[in-house]
Amino acid sequence: MSLVDEMAKFTVSEAVGKIGENHRRRAIEHILDTLGVGLAGNTDPIASSLLTYTERLGERGGYTLLGNAVSASLLQAAFVNGILCHALDYDDSSWRLIGHPSAVVLPSVMATAESMDAGGRELVTAYLIGTEVSCKIGAAAEPELYQAGWHATGVVGVLGAAAGAGYLLGLSLDQMIHALGIAASSASGLRQNFGSMTKPFHAGIAARNGVNAAYLAQCGFTSNPEALEGKTGFFANFANKQPVLKESMGEPFDLLQPGFFVKPYPSCAATHTAIDAMLSLVKEYGCQADQIESIYAGCGPVGPIMLVHNRPLQGTEGKFSMPFVLAAAVADGEVGLDTFTDDKVNDPVIRALMEKVEFGIDEQYRTRSVEEAPALIRVKLKDGRVLERSKQMADGSPEHPLSYEALIGKYRDCAGRVLSPDRVERSLEKIVFLDSLPRISSLTTELRPG
Known part of the structure; x- marks a missing residue:
């Protein structure tokens, strides 16, 4: 059975039976x-550009734009929400994909679910699929895809979105x-754009193109069966x-094994072990x-492959700068x-x-794989002391997952920046019980603010 046949069969007829x-x-x-x-x-700042762009293209419609009172067309909603979910580099990541699975797939399935006002359980199933x-194709394509300069979030994510x-x-x-x-x-995404607004664009265009591909196929549009x-x-x-394929589809689901990395810091995943180590030293030694x-x-x-801005000049570049995140950790203590x-x-x-x-x-x-990001931090003080700390796996990684309380706290902090306290709590309750929501519109x- 070809890879595309296996992916299609899994999606259409096998996945539901494997989901517990x-x-x-x-x-x-x-x-x-x-x-x-x-x-x-x-x-x-990316958000205001997206709203202006949506207005100028006449892409207003009835589909939710996260955190906004205005709405957009179905494809535009997938596009904008994909960018918003990846804009801060705070979204989850997968070392097997070497990219960000959820920021592409969730906006695509959410917009599609809105088109039929599907239930929350169906949304969760579509997200899992x-x-x-994305992750199984990514694991089959990596590390060569990444080493060639491609960003798997966009290049591979579009297949998961579809x-x-x-x-x-x-x-x-x-x-x-x-x-x-x-x-x-429809796949695209260049690593050369890391540290600019175009990096999150990769997530948005993949979400949009994935939905577009699914609707085109539903309407009779065809492709070559050997396209993959x-x-x-x-x-x-x-x-x-x-x-x-390194494993059969859904055996296990990558979401469970090896799992995704949930970020405690809004920066490239390759900075996180170093940030953990530095903050630990700052806390212990002041x-x-x-x-x-x-x-x-x-x-x-x-590290050097991902962290390409040693002397950043903009906040977006700082997310891909080891010198900056360590300096900020010392200066601010967080x-x-x-x-x-x-x-x-x-x-x-x-x-x-x-x-x-x-x-x-x-x-x-030096011999560690591309799926690992250990760090050794050594701080030499002016009084002659040398402080050292190493970290093999970052907080938030599958090996050191954030607590459920930390996840809830992160959501409240993030959502509270654009929603009222009441909406934060109501939306939180809807998400926690998403599987039992009869209609996604209630979430x-x-x-949206209001």
Whole structure:
């Protein structure tokens, strides 16, 4: 059986039977996290550009834009919400995908679910299917896809978005095969755009294109059945290899094993072990910026590949800067939503401390895989003391998951930046009990200000 046949068969007829209550509970936690960071995405300058763009293109409609009183067309809602969910780089990630599964799949299935006012249980099922397709294809394409300069969030995510939306639309097996082929020709996303507004654009355009592919297939649009595996197909072009699935679809679901990374900090996942280690030192020893002579940050091979802005000039670039996140951790004693602003990146104290940071691959981590991001932090103080801390797995990783209370707290903090306290609590309750909602509209109403 070809890969596209296996993906389509899983989506259309096999997935539902493999989904248990444990899958649903975990999915709802990630949906909660993704909706929260999507709402908080409205605090980024990208949001005003998106609203202006929606208005100028005449893309207003009846579909929810997270945290906004105005609505948009179905495809535009998937697009805008995808960007908002990834705007802060606070959304979950998968090391197997080397990308962000939920920020693409959830906006695509939410917009599709709104089109039929589906129930929450169907939304959760579609989310599970879409993220599983993304991650299994990603695992088959990585690390070659990433090393070639592609961003899997957009390139692979569009296939998961098409699968999730296609499930909700009730596509037949043949239609699903065509939808995946259409999505494969819609794939895009360059890593060169990391640190700019175009990185979250990758999530939005993948969500939009995935929904578009599913609807086109439903209307009789066709694609080549070898679009994924053919000699000039998806894998040949993006990964320069033929795919081999490492596990069968849904056995296990990637969401459960190995699991997704839920971020406690709104920055690239490759910074998180280092931030954890630095904040631990700051808390234990009370380090101050003026006490520090130098900082050494050693990491694995993935660090320099992802963290491309050693001397950032904008807040968006700071999310991909090891010197900045460590300097901010020392200067402020925390790293959060208010860290990644243009003013903060250009703060004189932080910029002076950034110049003292040496960042590179540490010899003990040189052979680590691209799926790992260990960190060694060594701080030399002016009084001669040397403080050192290492971290193998970051807080929020599947190995060190955030507590349920921390997830709820993160949602309240994010949602509370754009919604009233009452709406925050009502939306939280709807999400927690999403599986039992008879109509998704009862949730989307609470995701708008008012």
